[in-house]
Amino acid sequence: MTSTAAFAALRAQLAALTTEAFRPELADLDRLPTRAIAELMNADDAAVAAAVAGQLPRIAAAIDAIAERMGRGGRLVYAGAGTAGRLGVLDASECPPTFATGPGQVVGLVAGGPDALVNAVEGAEDRAEAAVADLAALGLTADDAVVGVSASGRTPYAVGAVEHARRAGALTVGLSCNAGSALGAAAEHAIEVVTGPELITGSTRLKAGTAQKLVLNMISTITMVRLGKTYGNLMVDLRASNDKLRARARRIVAQATGAGDAEIEAALAETGGEVKNAILVLLGGVDGPAAARLLAAADGRLRPALDAARER
Structure with a gap:
């Protein structure tokens, strides 16, 4: 196929795509006030x-x-x-x-x-x-x-x-x-x-x-x-790599357990800052090493690990 024929074929393919279609009602778009263009974009996005x-x-x-x-x-x-x-x-x-x-x-x-x-x-x-x-x-x-x-x-x-x-x-x-x-x-x-x-x-x-x-x-x-990376709508596998995320980790543990600040700090310290493990320590009544073992046995899923802790 010649380059001219190939270009014509590509042009025909693009013309058939709805994402490439021309909207004649917008032919004077550049003449509209900024607010009107913003409203058009917002209406598009709403769909x-x-x-x-x-x-x-x-x-x-x-x-x-x-x-x-x-x-x-x-x-x-x-x-x-x-x-x-x-x-x-x-x-x-x-x-x-x-x-x-x-x-x-x-x-x-x-x-x-x-x-x-x-x-x-x-x-x-x-x-x-x-x-x-x-x-x-x-x-x-x-x-x-x-x-x-x-x-x-x-x-x-x-x-x-x-x-x-x-x-x-x-x-x-x-x-x-x-x-x-x-x-x-x-x-x-x-x-x-x-x-x-x-x-x-x-x-x-x-x-x-x-x-x-x-x-x-x-x-x-x-x-x-x-895959069990959340507990409810809490991101309990959060990796706390900065001050903002460390604060979020404490807040997640608090939301999941209702524990006080001192208990949360102790649980996070015992589990090396691992949110999921800290929640298991507080809700499951186990220590840090036991929490790690229970989570490993549950493929990292907090709910079954909690069930196993409560059955101990």
């Missing part, structure tokens, strides 16, 4: 949650499948390009401080590598083979789950990542913002949040980016809930 709601059954099914893989030692890997890839890296980077995930347990891959987080790496998203190489460098296994993220649903890097992961036996999820996407077709679990044309034509960092962020929040957060 995103409803679009996500329409995909909740698919999102929940994907989360359950991811949690099952991670429960047996697998990893959660996001793969995308541009805004989509950066959102995956952002979500992955928040998991260690929030849920004390281990090194490499949640991974974000962005086409073009770390430089692409702050600079556009031209052509990186078009290389499916780069996604294969990036996943190979991780030593991808059948226990892992790979989530390809692409607003258009056709980005070669994201589609290539999902296709390679599926061949390797890993769980695959395709998150896009167009119906009937190539990414969705390649994945076992297709999540297609159709947000429609953007305020600025083709700028999918807007509604599409917001939708992807909402879904990624759900995937990581609810997966961690399923």
Whole structure:
């Protein structure tokens, strides 16, 4: 195919995408007052949650499948390009401080590598083979789950990542913002949040980016809930690495136990600052070493560890 023919084919593909569609009613956008443009953007954003709601059954099914893989030692890997890839890296980077995930347990891959987080790496998203190489460098296994993220649903890097992961036996999820996407077709679990044309034509960092962020929040957060990383709605696997988080750790222990300051300080001191262990000491009536053993026997889940402590 000649370069002219290839360009024409690509143009036709993009024209079929709702995320790339032109909104003629906004043709005079640049002439509007700032307040009016802000109101238009806000109205657009208000519709995103409803679009996500329409995909909740698919999102929940994907989360359950991811949690099952991670429960047996697998990893959660996001793969995308541009805004989509950066959102995956952002979500992955928040998991260690929030849920004390281990090194490499949640991974974000962005086409073009770390430089692409702050600079556009031209052509990186078009290389499916780069996604294969990036996943190979991780030593991808059948226990892992790979989530390809692409607003258009056709980005070669994201589609290539999902296709390679599926061949390797890993769980695959395709998150896009167009119906009937190539990414969705390649994945076992297709999540297609159709947000429609953007305020600025083709700028999918807007509604599409917001939708992807909402879904990624759900995937990581609810997966961690399923893995026992919370106690109720308290993040008891918090890694207290600074003064703000140490204060939050004390507050979480107080909210979970109702204990006084002196008791909380003693429990945290006895457990090396581990929130979950400190709660078990206070509610289960055990010492620090016993709390650690009970949690290990319960795969780190606080509720069954508490039940076991109370039965002693």
